Amino acid sequence: MLALFAALAPIAQAALRIPFELISFVMLAPAFASLVVVVRPSWMPPWWSPVRALRVAAATVAACVAVIVFIVTLAALTDRVPSWDAPGIASPLWAFLPLQALGVLSEELGWRGVVQRAGERLAPPIVVATIAGFLFGATHLGYWSLGPIPLLTFAVTATLMSLAIFTLFDGSVWQRMLPAVVIHLGVNLGIASLAAPDEPLATTLPALVAAMAMLAVAVIVRALAPWRRRMSARAMDGSPRDPSSPA
Numbered sequence: 001m002l003a004l005f006a007a008l009a010p011i012a013q014a015a016l017r018i019p020f021e022l023i024s025f026v027m028l029a030p031a032f033a034s035l036v037v038v039v040r041p042s043w044m045p046p047w048w049s050p051v052r053a054l055r056v057a058a059a060t061v062a063a064c065v066a067v068i069v070f071i072v073t074l075a076a077l078t079d080r081v082p083s084w085d086a087p088g089i090a091s092p093l094w095a096f097l098p099l100q101a102l103g104v105l106s107e108e109l110g111w112r113g114v115v116q117r118a119g120e121r122l123a124p125p126i127v128v129a130t131i132a133g134f135l136f137g138a139t140h141l142g143y144w145s146l147g148p149i150p151l152l153t154f155a156v157t158a159t160l161m162s163l164a165i166f167t168l169f170d171g172s173v174w175q176r177m178l179p180a181v182v183i184h185l186g187v188n189l190g191i192a193s194l195a196a197p198d199e200p201l202a203t204t205l206p207a208l209v210a211a212m213a214m215l216a217v218a219v220i221v222r223a224l225a226p227w228r229r230r231m232s233a234r235a236m237d238g239s240p241r242d243p244s245s246p247a
Contacts, residue, residue, distance in 0.1 A: 051171035063179035067186030077206035088192030133162025150203035160211035
């Protein structure tokens, strides 16, 4: 299904004469392919349970921090400054940003939504996130002509992005989409704002290293989450901590 919609997407885009600079219809293919679960609901286990809004907000803030680290790291490694006038960012921004967000949401609903949840019937969640991330990167057909090393580099970079999203998101599928879209859209915009004309920056070693830094931030934030929740609970309780009690 994914391959079918991905093949039809360029034809539809050409027929509608929508510039690729604004949005690529291929980005919508995962969401359309995921509609198969409407026809075959037995293929899907029950969806994830929702969590409190505060946890979703915290995950989204952490996603923003992780994206900033990605962009700063990539800017430092390439010795460039992000620019809204970069060739990879189309104008007008009022049209570009919403369409890019729509495309990213479509991809995330497919890969980090349906594929992730369906795959969890067969393998541990982190394994599914790793495989889905690699496949997401490896199926970017536009990079195939660059050769195996750039394609593999991008696939690993996409895997690291997938793991960063997996590390932070929580709750129902729609709650998970908030940090997922923030990270994915932030990575796309960061690369587009730093890339030279016709440069496949996402397939380079600096992008891979920046994704490693982003994942590291996500892991650190997730590791600190239980401690932060304990501190918040104590603050709300208003009682002093007993020095003899365990942390």
